Amino acid sequence: MELRQLRYFVAIVDHGSLSRAARVLHIAQPALTQQVQQLEEELGAQLLHRSAQGVMSTDAGKTFYEHAQAILKQVEDARSAVAQSSDKPAGTVALGIPQSVSSALALPLLTAVREAYPEITLQLTEELSGTLIEQLKSGRINLAVLFDDGQLGAFASMPLVEEEMMFITRAGSQFAPKKKSIPLSRAVELPLILPGLQHGVRPRIENIVRAEGLSIGNVIDINSVAILKSALLADLGATILPVAPLLSEIEHGQMTAYPITGASISRTVTLCSSRNIPLTNAGHAVQRLVVSVASRLCVSGYWLGAKSLAKSESA
Structure with a gap:
């Protein structure tokens, strides 16, 4: 062959x-x-x-x-690793980002790479977390933004941010709480529109709910962020998600986000690479820039509900 x-x-x-x-x-x-x-x-x-x-x-x-x-x-x-110099990295770097994170991170990262490393071509892939894990294992992508569910030991990883999850409904929804927050015990009793179990955020929610001695009853599984938004706007149910993927609708008053009381629900967003396939100089440069950009987005408040877990490094 x-x-x-x-x-x-x-x-x-x-x-x-x-x-x-x-x-x-x-x-x-x-x-x-x-x-x-x-x-x-x-x-x-x-x-x-x-x-x-x-x-x-x-x-x-x-x-x-x-x-x-x-x-x-x-x-x-x-070939790129042999040819490129450390002070002027060049080449193609493939980075996978989950759908629920891309709205906060993708555009700022693309802009930062073009400004800092004009000779690097950044290929962004937006997929479900499970798909990104398989692509990272096989070497089809160099880096992936994943959610730490305690099972990322196969990868070299660094925490990026901790994202708070909130109870989100259509503005004026029949499922909206009467107060400015909602207990977790009440939230799980309502019809919920959630990503499927293969999506990184769903297992996290399920684990926290079980730890509180609760269970989720009525669930509509939707793996597309666009379709999930449409279902929310049709008032088929509420959701429990970070703010980032629904930020535009919340800012335009189409949806409302409520803090959840009774238990802290959050997810750790992590940047991962293969332990077996070394990164090129360009890959390392993008890796450092992802950490820096994520930290800056948290500090500026652009990435709502997110707290930086890594020190920003200079590109």
Whole structure:
């Protein structure tokens, strides 16, 4: 198996066509087809479905595609690590951010990287926490912002912020408390719209609720932040979340956030990297900048409900 075969296969899947991939790769289509056939023979599995409409990955092809991407990413990182200098880092850094954090961190971080390190290309991926963990393990991303649930021992990690969670409803909702806060025991009795269990925030809520001898009864599971917002605005229920993903709606008076009494509900946001795959100089530079930007956002009050857990480092 050769690296060029991995590049060829990834290009075919990305372009959905042997002919388009051949043009991009500057290789004759019959030669490209032959390379794919050799790869399939070596693996003992069909990787692509070929039809008049183009090509699609088989189940084996989808699995192999993820591994091929990770291998090619690590090879490129190795080249960058050898070529770049420590005083002027350059190259591509892939950073994964959960949906519920991206609204607070993504844009300020993009701006900071462009200003501090113009020769670094930052690739941001917004996914569920469980997906980011798998991508970080495989090497498809270099860094990931994750939630510390006590099971991040496989990664090198540093705490970024502690985020308070609040009870949030549509403005004037039938589920809104009559006071300016709501006891946890009352909150869990109401219909709640929450991310699924594979989402980092949900296990944290469930654990705290159980520790208080309570349980959540009526739950609508929604993994999309956009759909969750729509369900809240339709007054299908309330939610327990940090303020950040719903900040715009709260600031515009569409939603209202209430402190929860009776138990402290928060989550620790952590920056993680692989213990087995070393970071390039560019990766280390972005790592330091994430810590610095997160700290600054907390101090300025831009990241509402968040308290910095790390000292800001100079970029």
